[in-house]
Amino acid sequence: MEELKREFTNIFGFATQDIRTFFAPGRVNLIGEHTDYNGGHVLPCALEIGTYALVRKTAHPFIRFYSKNFPETGIITVSYDDLSYQDKHGWANYPKGVIAAFQSFYPIETGLDILYYGTIPNGAGLSSSASIELVTAVMMNELFEQHIDMLELVKMSQKVENEYVGVNCGIMDQFAVGMGKRNHAILLNCQTLAYRYIPVAFNHCSIVIANTNKKRGLADSAYNERRSTCEAALLKLKEHLNIESLGELTSEQLEQYDHLLSPIEQKRARHAVTENERTIEAATALEKGDLARFGELMKQSHISLRDDYEVTGLELDTLVEAAWNHEGTIGARMTGAGFGGCTVNIVKDEFIPSFIEQVGNEYMKKIGYEASFYVVKIGDGAKEITGEKEMSV
Structure with missing residues (x-):
């Protein structure tokens, strides 16, 4: 100061x-x-x-x-x-x-x-x-x-x-x-x-942010496209359901009415609805101190962002998959808008140095330039x- x-x-x-x-x-x-x-x-x-x-x-x-x-x-x-x-x-x-x-x-x-x-x-x-x-x-x-x-x-x-x-x-x-x-x-x-x-309470674990260092030229246009697709899906669903947002739906309700949507709208809406459910469950897991379940939900989140929302890309997937393969990882997923930016990882403290080295090496080998890593506190x-x-x- x-x-x-x-x-x-x-x-x-x-x-x-x-x-x-x-x-x-x-x-x-x-x-x-x-x-x-x-x-x-x-x-x-x-x-x-x-x-x-x-x-x-x-x-x-x-x-x-x-x-x-x-x-x-x-x-x-x-x-x-x-x-x-x-x-x-x-x-x-x-x-x-x-x-x-x-x-x-x-x-x-x-x-x-x-x-x-x-x-x-x-x-x-x-x-x-x-x-x-x-x-x-x-x-x-x-x-x-x-x-x-x-x-x-x-x-x-x-x-x-x-x-x-x-x-x-x-x-x-x-x-x-x-x-x-x-x-x-x-x-x-x-x-x-x-x-x-x-x-x-990440007992003996820390949050590690991994930055792809990729310039995110696609992010703005892709963000707007995803948002407008979800808005279009919501309009169709509102004709049959008394809802104001996709966040009010359950997976079961969406499944019941997804025939109203185009294939791309089905995928985007499925991510929005299931991710909302995962987030509520993840908060409960944190309150119970169940880090294993929290980590599994992080993995499911990334898979949904990769397959249904399609906002991950090679760089983010490479970082996350390398993290999943490391013995010290509790959970890993992309965070942010996508197409670059960062992953968030929960890593056991004793494994942080080897995590950074191993995940960093995997990324360098596949992508051709370095990722950056930050151990952060809340x-x-x-x-x-x-x-x-x-x-x-």
């Missing part, structure tokens, strides 16, 4: 006093993939890696943004008179959108200097965008004493990503980043926003960092 404060003063000038520090985590989804926009359940957790924001009020009528992760963009200066989305501002559009949302109901008359620093690997699919949105939302809420509760900040951040940035994401990412709790996952019903914290949601203990995160 002291190093970041020194960097802040080097970039923006003046002394280190009056600088406030905020943090928002990244997130990983343990199970429940492509269920959020289908009105189903997800089981994400916040991570100890994330985004820091150091901020100081100024007398200037503008905001100055700087990112340690993108030093090549330099200082981006934005007037309060024009907070519109601009391609040239790149990463800064995410916090800019949040500040614009605040300005719409609270007239901001104070300038801001903001330094961002993210410890989430770029392009890993661990919600760096939601992290920067929530760290900015919490920062603005505290700086200007707006007393908005976290759930409303979560909804605001999702709205910014949907309407300002133009990414049609569900609410899971922002919810996990804002509402995370150390050593707990969140079982969230994405349709009703009912949720409960599930204690995570942390808290977005907050201001005020004490020395918290500052060592």
